Amino acid sequence: MIAYLSGGMENAKNEGADWRTEMTDWLKENLNHDVIDPVLESEKRVIQMGAENYRDWKTTDPAKFKEFIRILINQDLRAVIGKADYLIVLWDESVLYGGGTHGEVTIAYWVDRPVFLVNKLPSEKLSAWISSCSTETFDSFDSLRDALLKEYQL
Numbered sequence: 001m002i003a004y005l006s007g008g009m010e011n012a013k014n015e016g017a018d019w020r021t022e023m024t025d026w027l028k029e030n031l032n033h034d035v036i037d038p039v040l041e042s043e044k045r046v047i048q049m050g051a052e053n054y055r056d057w058k059t060t061d062p063a064k065f066k067e068f069i070r071i072l073i074n075q076d077l078r079a080v081i082g083k084a085d086y087l088i089v090l091w092d093e094s095v096l097y098g099g100g101t102h103g104e105v106t107i108a109y110w111v112d113r114p115v116f117l118v119n120k121l122p123s124e125k126l127s128a129w130i131s132s133c134s135t136e137t138f139d140s141f142d143s144l145r146d147a148l149l150k151e152y153q154l
Helices: 013-031 038-048 054-060 062-082 093-097 100-110 128-133 141-152
Strands: 002-007 034-036 086-091 115-119 136-138
Touching: 002 013, 002 038, 002 062, 002 100, 013 034, 013 038, 013 086, 013 141, 038 062, 054 062, 062 100, 086 100, 100 115, 100 128, 115 128, 115 141, 136 141
Parallel strands: 002 034, 002 086, 086 115, 115 136
Antiparallel strands: none
16 A cells, blocks of 8 residues: 655645654554655655756746646646555645645545545634545544554554
């Protein structure tokens, strides 16, 4: 099984790498599941394309920036559609200022991938759209882990 780890990057602390690393280790150790970590996949693409300063392009070369971001978008959506068996999503304030997580959750719903959402916002602030695209919503990673063990443990 392969989990896609969705959540804020552009506006998240450390691009959201910390929770993804922790979840990757837990999934491998407890369920023997692989992951697609878009933070790591984006880093690989940045290096591959020599785009280490791509964030500067947002103001210095908007067309080049948009072209590069589209490469990352395509990479992520192809992974959600064609590689992932399910999504784990961290829904917190950082996703409100971006668009990728919204798109990944919607696409996953559209192609019938389970979406396990950890909501860190007050429940009344959780988007009805995102909530409805989610298979199950949790208020903590601990409760998510319990559910994943019940769902996928060998």
